[in-house]
Amino acid sequence: MSAHAEYTPAVAARMAPLYGRLSRVIPAFDWPGFAPDIDAILRLKRERDAVILAHNYQTPEIFHGIADITGDSLALAREAARVEASVIVLCGVHFMAETAKLLNPAKTVLIPDTRAGCSLADSITPEDVRLLRRRYPGVPVVTYVNTSAAVKAESDICCTSGNAVKVVESLGVPRVIFIPDRYLAANVAAETKVEIIAWQGACEVHERFGPDDIRGLRDRHPGVTVLAHPECPPEVVAEADFAGSTAAMSDYVAKQRPGRVVLVTECSMSDNVAVQFPEIDFIRPCNLCPHMKRITLPGIRHALETMTEAVTLAPAVAGRARAAVERMLEVR
Numbered sequence: 001m002s003a004h005a006e007y008t009p010a011v012a013a014r015m016a017p018l019y020g021r022l023s024r025v026i027p028a029f030d031w032p033g034f035a036p037d038i039d040a041i042l043r044l045k046r047e048r049d050a051v052i053l054a055h056n057y058q059t060p061e062i063f064h065g066i067a068d069i070t071g072d073s074l075a076l077a078r079e080a081a082r083v084e085a086s087v088i089v090l091c092g093v094h095f096m097a098e099t100a101k102l103l104n105p106a107k108t109v110l111i112p113d114t115r116a117g118c119s120l121a122d123s124i125t126p127e128d129v130r131l132l133r134r135r136y137p138g139v140p141v142v143t144y145v146n147t148s149a150a151v152k153a154e155s156d157i158c159c160t161s162g163n164a165v166k167v168v169e170s171l172g173v174p175r176v177i178f179i180p181d182r183y184l185a186a187n188v189a190a191e192t193k194v195e196i197i198a199w200q201g202a203c204e205v206h207e208r209f210g211p212d213d214i215r216g217l218r219d220r221h222p223g224v225t226v227l228a229h230p231e232c233p234p235e236v237v238a239e240a241d242f243a244g245s246t247a248a249m250s251d252y253v254a255k256q257r258p259g260r261v262v263l264v265t266e267c268s269m270s271d272n273v274a275v276q277f278p279e280i281d282f283i284r285p286c287n288l289c290p291h292m293k294r295i296t297l298p299g300i301r302h303a304l305e306t307m308t309e310a311v312t313l314a315p316a317v318a319g320r321a322r323a324a325v326e327r328m329l330e331v332r
């Protein structure tokens, strides 16, 4: 049956209040394609005793339509550890699902598409970390959560873009190895006296922004407030009014209420925040994360119907990786 055939009057009526909130970012033409899956997923969640965690880069029909918990990588990790339901569906990329499983191993953690990777996670292997340790004996390894569990297992402590400076400084050492994002490493180095030894990974979405993009935006949209993710090159961060994790950008908009704003990051982020602040003018040049976009409503519905794909972790890796993530969560 096609999705439109499932768009019965009953589904339309149940979904009408939700569409009222999303009409700013989802065209009326697209809604009959989304509503039946949303309706089915809300039912399946109850039947499966499942909660849906969604990253800020998920599309609005997922973020606002079916998610129970939304946030940046740090918030999703914290919340995953607290989930009491039997099943967690992680709408985000693979390392996020692994982190949820690490922190709540007794739960079934489903990822709707196992191909949802990350250029940062792909940029480094456990063997690379072991080589770095041999090259810099005694220097602790701080690992961005955008890495595989196997890489986390080789690390002393994890961090996210929301707590990286705090984590680096919490170690009380003069220098750290910081992997794998060279731009996040440079942006952290600008905010601390701790010496940072970086790896050469990059986010394929954020590395495409350049300082000229920001200057062009300011010329075309006078008075615009520019917020950038710290995975952007330092020259971009230097041109921005504020840099922070996806949650920090959201909080900035909520507190400062700029009249006109641009979020220099993945595309869906602006859509999701725009739904919450209809009075703010969002300028939307953005880059798509192809990995985040692998997660779709039909994929989530299929995951809950079939209870696939469940994330599994080798016990030898899981214990050490969990310790590195838990150490991060203890840093306040």
Ligand code: 13P
Pocket: 056, 071, 072, 073, 074, 146, 160, 161, 162, 203, 229, 231, 244, 245, 246, 247
């Ligand atoms: P946040 O932790 O800021 O949400 O970032 C995750 C991510 O993948 C950014 O590209």
Ligand code: SF4
Pocket: 093, 117, 118, 119, 120, 121, 146, 203, 204, 205, 206, 231, 266, 289, 290, 291, 292
């Ligand atoms: Fe990875 Fe970049 Fe996509 Fe985030 S936006 S998941 S860092 S590729």
